[in-house]
Amino acid sequence: MSAVDAGVMPHSFLAGEDGLRQWLTTRDHKRIAILYGLGITFFFFLGGAAATLIRLNLITPQGALMGAETYNKAFTFHGVVMVWFFLIPSIPATLGNFLIPLMIGARDVAFPRLNLFSWYLYMAGGAFTVAALLAGGVDTGWTFYVPFSTLFSNSHVFLAVIGVFVSGFSSILTGLNFIVTIHTLRTPGMTWFRLPLFIWAMYAVSLVMVLATPVLAMTLALIALERGLGVGIFDPALGGDPLLFQHLFWFYSHPAVYIMILPAMGVVSEIISCFARRRVFGYRFMTYSMLAIAVIGFLVWGHHMFVSGQSVYASLVFSLLSFVVAVPSAIKVFNWTATLRKGDITFEAPMLYALGFVGLFMLGGLTGLMLAAPALDMPLHDTYFVIAHFHYVMVGGSVMAYLGGIHFWWPKLTGRRYPEAWARFAAILMFFGFNLTFFPQYILGYEGMPRRYHSYLPQFQVLNVLSSGGASILAIAYLLPIAYLLWSLRYGKPAGDNPWQARGLEWQTSSPPPTENFLRPPVVQDAYAYQEPAP
Amino acid sequence: MNASTTDLGLHRPAFLQEQFDDPLQQREAATLGMWVFLATEILFFGVLFASYTICRVLYPDGFAAASRHTDMLLGTIETAVLLTSSSLIALGVRAIKLGERRAAVALLLATAVLGSSFLVMHGFEYYREYTEHLVPGIDFLQPGVDARAIELFFCLYYFITGFHSLHVLIGVIVIVGVATRVAHGHFGPRRYTPPELTALYWHLVDIVWIFVYPLIYLVGRSG
Numbered sequence: 223m224s225a226v227d228a229g230v231m232p233h234s235f236l237a238g239e240d241g242l243r244q245w246l247t248t249r250d251h252k253r254i255a256i257l258y259g260l261g262i263t264f265f266f267f268l269g270g271a272a273a274t275l276i277r278l279n280l281i282t283p284q285g286a287l288m289g290a291e292t293y294n295k296a297f298t299f300h301g302v303v304m305v306w307f308f309l310i311p312s313i314p315a316t317l318g319n320f321l322i323p324l325m326i327g328a329r330d331v332a333f334p335r336l337n338l339f340s341w342y343l344y345m346a347g348g349a350f351t352v353a354a355l356l357a358g359g360v361d362t363g364w365t366f367y368v369p370f371s372t373l374f375s376n377s378h379v380f381l382a383v384i385g386v387f388v389s390g391f392s393s394i395l396t397g398l399n400f401i402v403t404i405h406t407l408r409t410p411g412m413t414w415f416r417l418p419l420f421i422w423a424m425y426a427v428s429l430v431m432v433l434a435t436p437v438l439a440m441t442l443a444l445i446a447l448e449r450g451l452g453v454g455i456f457d458p459a460l461g462g463d464p465l466l467f468q469h470l471f472w473f474y475s476h477p478a479v480y481i482m483i484l485p486a487m488g489v490v491s492e493i494i495s496c497f498a499r500r501r502v503f504g505y506r507f508m509t510y511s512m513l514a515i516a517v518i519g520f521l522v523w524g525h526h527m528f529v530s531g532q533s534v535y536a537s538l539v540f541s542l543l544s545f546v547v548a549v550p551s552a553i554k555v556f557n558w559t560a561t562l563r564k565g566d567i568t569f570e571a572p573m574l575y576a577l578g579f580v581g582l583f584m585l586g587g588l589t590g591l592m593l594a595a596p597a598l599d600m601p602l603h604d605t606y607f608v609i610a611h612f613h614y615v616m617v618g619g620s621v622m623a624y625l626g627g628i629h630f631w632w633p634k635l636t637g638r639r640y641p642e643a644w645a646r647f648a649a650i651l652m653f654f655g656f657n658l659t660f661f662p663q664y665i666l667g668y669e670g671m672p673r674r675y676h677s678y679l680p681q682f683q684v685l686n687v688l689s690s691g692g693a694s695i696l697a698i699a700y701l702l703p704i705a706y707l708l709w710s711l712r713y714g715k716p717a718g719d720n721p722w723q724a725r726g727l728e729w730q731t732s733s734p735p736p737t738e739n740f741l742r743p744p745v746v747q748d749a750y751a752y753q754e755p756a757p
Numbered sequence: 758m759n760a761s762t763t764d765l766g767l768h769r770p771a772f773l774q775e776q777f778d779d780p781l782q783q784r785e786a787a788t789l790g791m792w793v794f795l796a797t798e799i800l801f802f803g804v805l806f807a808s809y810t811i812c813r814v815l816y817p818d819g820f821a822a823a824s825r826h827t828d829m830l831l832g833t834i835e836t837a838v839l840l841t842s843s844s845l846i847a848l849g850v851r852a853i854k855l856g857e858r859r860a861a862v863a864l865l866l867a868t869a870v871l872g873s874s875f876l877v878m879h880g881f882e883y884y885r886e887y888t889e890h891l892v893p894g895i896d897f898l899q900p901g902v903d904a905r906a907i908e909l910f911f912c913l914y915y916f917i918t919g920f921h922s923l924h925v926l927i928g929v930i931v932i933v934g935v936a937t938r939v940a941h942g943h944f945g946p947r948r949y950t951p952p953e954l955t956a957l958y959w960h961l962v963d964i965v966w967i968f969v970y971p972l973i974y975l976v977g978r979s980g
Contacts, residue, residue, distance in 0.1 A: 323776075330776035332786040398793045406786040407776065432793055436800035444804075444916070453894035453912050455808050460912075461905035466811055470804055 233736035234637065249334035250737055255320035256635075257341050262316060263704070265307035265348060270700065272300035277659075277693040280686045285676040293676030294361035295377065301364030306386050307348050309620055310393055310478060313485035314400070314431075315344070317627045318424045320635060322400060324728035324735060325418050327409025327744045332402040340395040347389025354381035363674065365475070368456040368467045372448040380449055383442045390439040393481075397431030400424050409727075411746035415509070418726050418749040419502060422509045423488025426516040430477045430484070434520070438474035441467065468530055472523035480519040482616055483583070484512060486623030487554055490576045493630050494558050496724045497573035498565030501750040504557045511550030518547040528599045537596050544594035548587065555584055570722075571645035575626025578653045579619055586614025589664065604674070607667025610660045618656055625649070625703060632707065633721045637733045638714030644706045652699035658692025725751050772948060784950045791954040795961050798924075802965050805920065809913045809972060812906075819906020821977035826891055826907070827914070828882050832974040835878050836966065839925075842871035843963040846932065846956045853939060856946045865936035865952075868959070872929040879922055886911070917969055924962045931955050 235252045245253060275296045279287040288296065319337065323330050331337050354360050360382040362371040371379050404417075404425050417425075445467075448454025455462045495502045502508060524532060524540030558580050567573070589611040592598050602608065626649075632640050662685040667673075671682050678686065720729040726749045731740050748754075770780060777783040813820045849864030883892075890898035893908045893915070935952050938944060944952050 328776065332776065333790060334774075334776060394797055398790060398797070401793055402786050402790045405789055406782055432797055433800060436797045437804050440801050440804035444808075447916075451894040453915075455812060455909060455912055455916075461812075461816065461909045463811065463815065466808060470807075 233732065233741065234734040235737045236636075236734050247338070249330070249338055251319050251323050251331050251334065251337060252635075252735065252737075254334075254337050254341055255316050255318075258311060258315040258319060258344070261341070261345055261348065262308055262312055265303050266700075268352070269300050269303035269308055270697065272296050272303065273693065274697065276300060277690040279676060280678070281690050283678050283680045283683050283686075288676055290676045291361065292359075294363075294674070295359030297674060298360045298363050298382075299355055302351060302360070302382060302386065304616075305364055305478070306389050307344075307351065309482045309616055311344060311389075311396070312482075312620065312624050313489060313627060314393075314424060314427055314481075315340075315396060317420075317489065317624075317631060318396075318400060318427075318485065321631065321728055322403055322421060322424055323407065324634075324731065324739055325421055325726055325749075326404065326407060326412050327727050327740065327746065328403065328407035329739055331399050332407055333399050336395050337399055340392045340399070343392035343395070344389050347385045347387070347392065350381050350385030350388060352385075354378040354385060357381060365471060366442070366445060367471075368445065368448070368464045369458065372445055372454065372457060373459075380446055383446050383449075387439050387442045387446070390435045390442070393431045394435045394439075397428035397435070400428040401432065404428075409744060409746060412727075415506065416746060416748070418488075419491035419505070419508050419512075420485075420488035422512055423484050423491075426512040427481055427484040430481050430516050430519065434474045434477040434481070437470055438478075441470040441474070465527075465530060465532065468527055469523070472526045473520075476523040476526065477516075477519045479612075479615070480515055482620045484515060486579060486583075486620045487512065489623045489627035489630070490558065490579050491554075492724075492726065493572045493576040493626055494561050494580075495750050495752065496630070496722050497570060497576070498562050498567050499752040500561050500563075500565040501753060502557070503560035503563075504553075505750070507553055508557055511553045514550040515547060518543060518550070522547055522594075525594050525599070528596045529603045534596075541594055541596050545591065548591055548594075551587055555580060555587075569646070570629075571640070571642060571649050572626045572630035574646055574649040574653075575622050575629065578649065578656075579622040579626065582614050582618025582622060582653075582656065586611055586616075586618055590615065601670075602667060604672055605667035606663040606671045606673055609673050610663035610667060613660045613663070618660070622652070622656075625652075628703075628707075630722070631728075632710070633717030634728060634733045634735070636711060636714070637717055638710045639717050639721065640710045640714060641706050644702065648699050648702040648706075651695060651702070655692050655695030655697075655699050659689050659696050660692070662686070662689045662692070723756060725749050770948075780948070787950050787954060791957050795957065798961055798965075802917075802920070802968075805913065805917045806968065806972070809917065812909050812913060813977075816903070816906035816909065817977070819903035820910050822901075822903045823907040823910035823914075824974070824977045826886070826889065826911075827974050828885065829974050829978065831878050831882050832970060835875050836970045838871050838875050838878070839963050839966050842868045842875075843960055845871065846959050850949065850953050850956045853944050853949045853952050854946055858939060858942070858945070861952075862936050862940045865932055865939065869929050869932045869936065872925050872932065872959075875925055876922055876929070879918065914973055917973070921962070921965055921969060924965070928955075928959050928962050932959065 235250055245257065248254060248257075275287060276293070279285050279293060279296070285293065319331070357378045359377055360375075360379055361377045362375050362379055366379065366383065404421060408417075444454060444456065448456055454460065456464050456467045458464055491502055491508060522540055522544045524536050525544045528537050589607070593602060593608060593611055629640060629645055632638070666682055666685050666689075669682070671678055717733050719731070719733050722729075725747060727744050727746065730744045773780055773783055777786065845864050846868040849861050849868060852861035852864055886892055887896060890896050891907075891911050893912045897908055897911070899907050932955060935944070935955050939952065
């Protein structure tokens, strides 16, 4: 990072102690955010490499690259890495870690040592997962369904499960840290309903992380025991219940979807308000809807199990509740739109990402409602329709928002501007690449192409080739920011403290902020007072 | 962050970490952190209790039969021991707050001794079950139609009591550590948050057992 601090800011958290050892033992939330950023970027491209293999393979109906077994390992690795080592920690661990203390006017998170420990757990979990790959891979799918994962799979399930188990503690501890920080370290005057929506998003997501992840950890431990010692409660041959596994797994893994999307909603709320120069429309409704999503999100897991043989009455209730959770999500989309109304809108790169998010999230969400209806889910279950649906939410939604946030706060993080023209180009390219990749998959799924096969019927080839073509555009669009953001570290224009004329507390301090965050105590002001003259 | 913080910098006690303005804020943060941690613990155990409940509904007869293989006398003594230890640690924390150092150390060590004896008694139970071929995966051999259900019961029994005993073990180690620090005068009327939070954790371990005891040892025994 020495390129950055050269003469930018004498007090910058990036300046001073530059050795690797100082970085690896740091307790500064801003440095830990960067450590997470590096780890997450690494895993994103690792998972992306697996996705590249998948899309290359699906160019021809018989499978251009891999046999069934290798293909199974490729999509499993893609899923495990992207879900647990990219999406879950992405926004909370990087932007959340960096911004929470700054936005609430604190010096650090409540437990800085625990924060660093979480990063080590995350990296250790990642190391186990990579070890599973190097040892030969896992072929169970990211869901680890029993009894395949416990009895029949001959791949390295144990290592992968341990990896996810360990990284789970990382997200539990991060959530705990955030909850306590937001409760106890707000600067005087920063009341709950003055908090930026990003903080509310972090609070809601922390609740989900803390309450859902233990269930996954325990369930994975039970799989490891069942696989290792042959004792367990899932194996039907031992009198156990495989459906029980699915219930426990989705009790975590559906809320996990909200772990991925809630932070994105927080980021987008900040960006849209800033670049529309408008107060966020319906602030209170935005906070209540995020909390509602977090709470109702715990009650809908059974919609993953409509075809599993669970009772139809259970399916009925889960379906209804899934429709209910769409209400607060829709409120957010309406409010973002209403925020734009009569706004003085400019289209900087973060705004392009944010607008892309709103559209893609809406499409992903609405198709999610189709899947939440049992009658439609029966034929669509385990088809590419499902794949397209959750990629619209997670890649079109979360990844777009993550990149939007990275661009928005890049000047604050590094003290440098990124090259605007390149960034806009990448954002637009990403939007088109994304739609070209995943929209054909809706049609493929609707026409009945099942997921998780290395080969397919010849009539699906045109759409698959389109999808693979889109994926290569998407790959370029993801590599571009890496290049120009790294370039900007050395050659970017100095950003100044507040290049966007934004109103949040984090913009009151210097860019990059000093180690203690604020040299003078910050004055709490309305984070969305864009319609009033600048202070 | 208070404007006055930096002025008060000179008066900051050594244990106050730099992200906090004053000891009260640090205490609030630590306490809330412990409560959140306890909430996660409930969910960890919750998976096991939920699984137990479902399996019990699936195999009521087998679980009733299996329950009769457990040692109710030892289980009852263990319950009494753990409940007593919980009250001792509460008294210990009170003694720290009152500045009665010797009494505090004695009460904390007594808690640790009771915790250890709980583990020893559990060890005896495990050993007896081993001799009766009741340990799934290692030595399980039972006659009759309910054998599978009994095996399932004992799987859950070992998961639940094993995970709980791990908590007891960690608790004993932490309590001994806290007792040592009390003896060295690290805690007293001015600073007692770590002992108090240790006690909170110990009470959770106790409360979990209050659920384990009837589920494993009592329910279905009379049937």
